[in-house]
Amino acid sequence: MAAAGGPIHIVWESPPPKWLIEYIGQVKIFPILGLLDVYDEFRLDPKGFFFGGNMAIRREVLFQVGGFNPDLIGDIYFGDGEAGYIRNFGDVRC
Numbered sequence: 001m002a003a004a005g006g007p008i009h010i011v012w013e014s015p016p017p018k019w020l021i022e023y024i025g026q027v028k029i030f031p032i033l034g035l036l037d038v039y040d041e042f043r044l045d046p047k048g049f050f051f052g053g054n055m056a057i058r059r060e061v062l063f064q065v066g067g068f069n070p071d072l073i074g075d076i077y078f079g080d081g082e083a084g085y086i087r088n089f090g091d092v093r094c
Contacts, residue, residue, distance in 0.1 A: 003057040005050020008036040 010033055024030050028038045036051045062068075 001058075002061040003050070003055060005036075005055035007038075008034050008051060008053045010035050 010030075024033075024035070027035070029036055031051075034051065034053050036053070
């Protein structure tokens with residue numbers, strides 16, 4: 001196994017406003033709050049995806065796909081972070 005990820009659930013410190021819960025609705029992915037709960041059961045899928053908030057990746061595979069690219073110029077973010085290596089992950093041969 002080269003990498004794995006799991007669900008990310010929102011744990012509220014205090015009850016969220018009603019409008020926010022209505023806005024989120026029944027979606028399975030809400031990146032602004034880090035919500036990722038796509039599958040109802042464990043999946044082993046080479047075409048699956050994961051967020052950096054709950055993932056593990058073998059060090060050698062991370063380097064093979066080019067690692068993270070969190071480029072900053074001043075306070076402007078130009079990198080593609082985890083999206084870049086996930087995009088390249090389909091080319092990994094383990």
